[in-house]
Amino acid sequence: MQDAYPELKETAGRVSKAVLAEEHRFAHTLDLGLRKLGEDLAPLIAEKYLAAHPGTALDDLRKIFGYEISWEGWGSMAPRSEAVYPGDKGFKLYDTFGMPLDFIQDAVRDVGLAFDQAGFDRAMAEQRERARASWKGSAKKTASPAYRLFVDGRAVEVFEAPAGYVSDTLKKTNPQSVFVGYETARAENCEVLFITKNNQVVRELKPGEEGEVILDHTPFYAESGGQVGDRGVLYSDELNTVVAEVKGCYYPVQGVRAHQVLAKQPIRLGDKVDAVVDTAIRQSTMRNHTATHLLHAGLREVLGKHVKQAGSLVAPNHLRFDFSHFTAVEDEELQDIEDMINKEVLRNQRVEVIENVPIDVAVNEYKAMALFGEKYGDRVRVIKIGDFSTELCGGTHTGATGEIGLIKILKEGSVSSGVRRVEAVTGEGSLRHFRKDHELETVVSRFVVPTLAQKTRKDGAPSSEEATTSPAEALRAELEKKDAEIKRLARENDQLRMKSASSSVASVGEKIKEVRGVKVLAHRVDNLGRPQMRTLVDQLRDKIGSGVVVLGSATNGNVALIVGVTKDLTSRIQAGKVIGPVAQKVGGKGGGRPDLAEAGGKDPSALDAALGEAYGVVEGLLGSG
Numbered sequence: 282m283q284d285a286y287p288e289l290k291e292t293a294g295r296v297s298k299a300v301l302a303e304e305h306r307f308a309h310t311l312d313l314g315l316r317k318l319g320e321d322l323a324p325l326i327a328e329k330y331l332a333a334h335p336g337t338a339l340d341d342l343r344k345i346f347g348y349e350i351s352w353e354g355w356g357s358m359a360p361r362s363e364a365v366y367p368g369d370k371g372f373k374l375y376d377t378f379g380m381p382l383d384f385i386q387d388a389v390r391d392v393g394l395a396f397d398q399a400g401f402d403r404a405m406a407e408q409r410e411r412a413r414a415s416w417k418g419s420a421k422k423t424a425s426p427a428y429r430l431f432v433d434g435r436a437v438e439v440f441e442a443p444a445g446y447v448s449d450t451l452k453k454t455n456p457q458s459v460f461v462g463y464e465t466a467r468a469e470n471c472e473v474l475f476i477t478k479n480n481q482v483v484r485e486l487k488p489g490e491e492g493e494v495i496l497d498h499t500p501f502y503a504e505s506g507g508q509v510g511d512r513g514v515l516y517s518d519e520l521n522t523v524v525a526e527v528k529g530c531y532y533p534v535q536g537v538r539a540h541q542v543l544a545k546q547p548i549r550l551g552d553k554v555d556a557v558v559d560t561a562i563r564q565s566t567m568r569n570h571t572a573t574h575l576l577h578a579g580l581r582e583v584l585g586k587h588v589k590q591a592g593s594l595v596a597p598n599h600l601r602f603d604f605s606h607f608t609a610v611e612d613e614e615l616q617d618i619e620d621m622i623n624k625e626v627l628r629n630q631r632v633e634v635i636e637n638v639p640i641d642v643a644v645n646e647y648k649a650m651a652l653f654g655e656k657y658g659d660r661v662r663v664i665k666i667g668d669f670s671t672e673l674c675g676g677t678h679t680g681a682t683g684e685i686g687l688i689k690i691l692k693e694g695s696v697s698s699g700v701r702r703v704e705a706v707t708g709e710g711s712l713r714h715f716r717k718d719h720e721l722e723t724v725v726s727r728f729v730v731p732t733l734a735q736k737t738r739k740d741g742a743p744s745s746e747e748a749t750t751s752p753a754e755a756l757r758a759e760l761e762k763k764d765a766e767i768k769r770l771a772r773e774n775d776q777l778r779m780k781s782a783s784s785s786v787a788s789v790g791e792k793i794k795e796v797r798g799v800k801v802l803a804h805r806v807d808n809l810g811r812p813q814m815r816t817l818v819d820q821l822r823d824k825i826g827s828g829v830v831v832l833g834s835a836t837n838g839n840v841a842l843i844v845g846v847t848k849d850l851t852s853r854i855q856a857g858k859v860i861g862p863v864a865q866k867v868g869g870k871g872g873g874r875p876d877l878a879e880a881g882g883k884d885p886s887a888l889d890a891a892l893g894e895a896y897g898v899v900e901g902l903l904g905s906g
């Protein structure tokens with residue numbers, strides 16, 4: 282049994298070699314799985330070793346099987362001649378890390394252990410059952426009471442008043458609104474079965490009122506499976522005028538499509554309307570939905586089969602896709618995915634819609650991806666895009682991938698632990714995106730002409746000297762250059778201001794006043810920063826030798842004040858006491874040490890007057906002292 286460990290090592294080596302042949306990133310996933318497998322197997326091997334070598338010390342076991350493995354149940358380890366690797370643990374590796382079953386079987390056999398195949402099969406079956414239960418869906422969600430009346434066929438009770446219109450459909454239990462939107466974007470002669478306003482059942486919506494309307498049949502897609510509801514218009518049957526604007530469509534109850542409308546004309550129960558979906562919006566949404574399927578498949582292809590959809594939003598202007606993955610997706614990976622799915626777009630694959638497929642056939646034969654948390658019936662709809670993607674889906678899709686135009690991934694980020702989100706645009710959205718980029722590029726090229734100018738040969742082909750910097754790189758370099766220039770200029774400007782402020786020190790003589798034997802100077806120098814003001818206060822203190830200096834500066838609508846008192850006077854007069862009343866005049870307050878105090882203010886127009894009062898403030902303080 283001494284060679285058990287070398288064999289494990291060798292298996293690991295063989296495994297890693299096979300992995301190396303795979304994509305580098307797939308290796309990362311598998312690497313985690315492999316480490317987990319090693320941790321699962323090591324204690325079992327050790328137990329078997331103990332059986333063959335009774336009395337081996339724990340430390341010796343560690344030496345043989347490695348310190349770095351964290352072994353659960355070290356203490357309880359017992360000799361065991363027949364060690365079996367549990368099937369449910371194997372299934373976890375298979376399911377979570379995408380580790381192939383034969384990989385696991387080989388690795389286990391190679392270290393002389395048995396594999397619990399029955400346990401593996403059982404875990405797999407349980408998983409399927411859980412998934413099935415999740416597809417089948419549960420009971421109806423609690424709907425608003427108004428819709429409960431509709432579903433139970435009791436809406437008729439509300440309208441028992443004489444001469445009230447009551448549809449035959451309304452008398453039926455659980456009436457459904459038939460969806461005809463896969464085939465058409467326009468349905469005629471749709472009967473208004475039910476109207477609600479503020480969650481109350483009503484007979485009519487007046488012009489300008491908002492409410493919800495159920496039709497006996499409709500081309501409007503109701504929000505589901507991440508795809509937003511259709512928008513459009515209801516026309517009157519005879520007059521062909523707009524009766525209502527449809528702002529959205531959703532399922533208040535399963536099978537019942539409610540149109541969220543703004544009435545333009547009166548809508549009454551029993552009216553017949555033509556329901557017309559805004560096809561431009563619908564088509565943009567369809568492009569994004571088909572692109573979402575491609576993206577899902579692309580993510581699984583590049584990142585690994587552990588990627589599972591965790592949520593999605595398919596709207597007309599963009600798509601959002603959440604999925605399980607344990608780390609950030611590298612830029613390079615995103616680019617690979619983008620390339621891969623756009624290749625499918627360029628191939629113009631037909632998007633096949635297979636209706637009415639038994640769910641087991643869809644999952645087991647078509648290998649369609651079913652989404653957890655989605656509710657599926659016994660018969661499902663399958664969307665198949667060549668060999669690239671097969672999903673269970675009730676959404677609306679383009680006829681072929683070419684209609685998508687182009688898919689551009691805009692960003693990737695984290696939603697929660699283990700869940701990532703990708704956002705993308707298609708069709709006109711992509712065009713808008715590239716147009717914006719192009720505008721930016723044009724602006725950039727104006728600023729960074731020399732590096733960006735593409736020298737072209739006479740025949741128009743780019744020459745070998747063509748600048749290789751991208752607009753983004755060129756812009757970054759240019760901005761850094763400009764930034765450094767601005768900093769240099771700002772420094773220079775500060776120095777100049779300081780210089781002129783310092784030179785004004787020479788001419789402050791007449792502002793120095795003697796107040797009760799103490800020299801006081803109040804002086805204004807605008808546009809100085811605080812560090813410079815402090816320096817200036819020091820210079821002025823030096824100049825007057827003994828006394829009080831009050832310095833004010835207005836910059837961009839703000840006032841800065843500093844008061845300096847020479848050390849010999851701080852026992853008689855404190856800077857903080859001087860600055861308070863002065864700051865108050867400019868709408869501020871401040872404080873500080875006895876020899877230096879600072880304050881801010883918001884009223885530059887009052888600064889001159891405030892400085893003028895500084896002499897009086899000092900006089901008052903000396904008088905009381």
Ligand SMILES: [Zn+2]
Binds near residue numbers: 506574673676
């Ligand atoms: Zn879908």
